[in-house]
Amino acid sequence: PIVQIGAGLTSKLGQMLRLREDHLRLMVACGVASGISGIFNAPIAGVFFALEVILAEFATRSFAFVVLSSIAGAVVARVSHCRARRSRRRTGAWRLARLQGSPLFCSILTGFIGA
Numbered sequence: 001p002i003v004q005i006g007a008g009l010t011s012k013l014g015q016m017l018r019l020r021e022d023h024l025r026l027m028v029a030c031g032v033a034s035g036i037s038g039i040f041n042a043p044i045a046g047v048f049f050a051l052e053v054i055l056a057e058f059a060t061r062s063f064a065f066v067v068l069s070s071i072a073g074a075v076v077a078r079v080s081h082c083r084a085r086r087s088r089r090r091t092g093a094w095r096l097a098r099l100q101g102s103p104l105f106c107s108i109l110t111g112f113i114g115a
Helices: 002-016 021-040 043-055 060-091 094-099 102-114
Strands: none
Touching: 002 021, 021 043, 021 060, 043 060
16 A cells, blocks of 8 residues: 555655656655655665566666665654654653654655655
């Protein structure tokens, strides 16, 4: 589901910004890579999935952006997970529920920044 959600939202954002088709595909691939990286804690798998399935090419230009987005997604997910664990100890489980949506937001944000 993260692939479809991240791709759909980044695609809509790219269409609203009227990006060219090649930039839009790269932005979607960056969002997918960071989403997979953040949700499954697998940055390398996110990179290869995005390059093989979304872009269907291993171009140097695309590779660099997708790798950076995947790394950013993994870092943001780990930081938010650590903060959620700390806040759960201090204030209860309600803060954890508030932070659970952050990997989706982070995948969209890092996809946009990466492209």
